[in-house]
Amino acid sequence: MPVVPVVVAAVLVGLLVAPPLRGLIAYFAVPEGEPWCGACPLCGRVVRLLPPTGRCPGCRGRLGAGAGAVEAVTAAVAVAVACAADGPQTMALGWAGALGVALGFVDGRVHRLPHRLNLALLAGVAVLLTAAALAEGRPGVLLRCLLVALTVGALLEVAVQIGALGPGDSPLGLALGGLLGWYGWWVAIGGLVAAVVLAGLWATLRAAALLIRRRPWRGLDVPVGPFLLLGALTAVLAR
Ligand SMILES: [Zn+2]
Known part of the structure; x- marks a missing residue:
């Protein structure tokens, strides 16, 4: 399998798929007993998609995983899935x-x-x-x-x-x-x-x-x- 195109495609997939995944993570990553949280706890803005910086588009406050983390993991998983594709x-x-x-x-x-x-x-x-x-x-x-x-x-x-x-x-x-x-x-x-x-x-x-x-x-x-x-x-x- 050609390495460079696979890695480029995986990085693109990581960048495309990560914003809604970050939205899901922000929504569901609340402690047991607390309601699911679709809104930024700092400014109240409803968040569905989040940029790779992991910061709220409204107030720039940190929401969920650190900058690039979800993107990097998603890209790595995309490479693995591409390698396993048959x-x-x-x-x-x-x-x-x-x-x-x-x-x-x-x-x-x-x-x-x-x-x-x-x-x-x-x-x-x-x-x-x-x-x-x-x-x-x-x-x-x-x-x-x-x-x-x-x-x-x-x-x-x-x-x-x-x-x-x-x-x-x-x-x-x-x-x-x-x-x-x-x-x-x-x-x-x-x-x-x-x-x-x-x-x-x-x-x-x-x-x-x-x-x-x-x-x-x-x-x-x-x-x-x-x-x-x-x-x-x-x-x-x-x-
Ligand atoms: Zn905010």
Whole structure:
């Protein structure tokens, strides 16, 4: 695959898709128990799109992720999706990538995976995979997607019930399981293993940083959503 055009296209996609993703992140990144916030807390302006600076168009106050962060992550995900592209199911992968950026940033900031974002991810993946299966003339693959989705969703729901995960993690697992199911059971297992390894690495680094800076120990409280998303993408790339 030619590198330069792919990177240029990915940066363009990042810049085009990031403003509404920033709007979604600003809307949903509110702490548990507070109402969703579509307006700038500083000037009250309703925000749907945000520039790469991450500043409110009304008052120039900082809203959500720092300058360039969402754009850079979106561009990186676009490169990954382009590298993994090998058929009509890539549309579902792209949809999951875009909404995954929003979910990842929201979970990273407020440790929540809002059900409406999860539902949009699940619905989009279901519709696009169904269209891809029909386009390829192999509707049978949808049964495997469904079985993997239910298996991953149920596994994560057990973890939610024993308090190891947050309530948004199992619906996210359901959607990602469906997507990984297209590529096969082993890719889904790889995605889960990669998520656990990456989250473990992150937790270890965080713990080390706290120890080195001699900060008081208040637990690590690692958001799992970004690692489920990153694990899924890694598994699809490595298949
Ligand atoms: Zn403002």
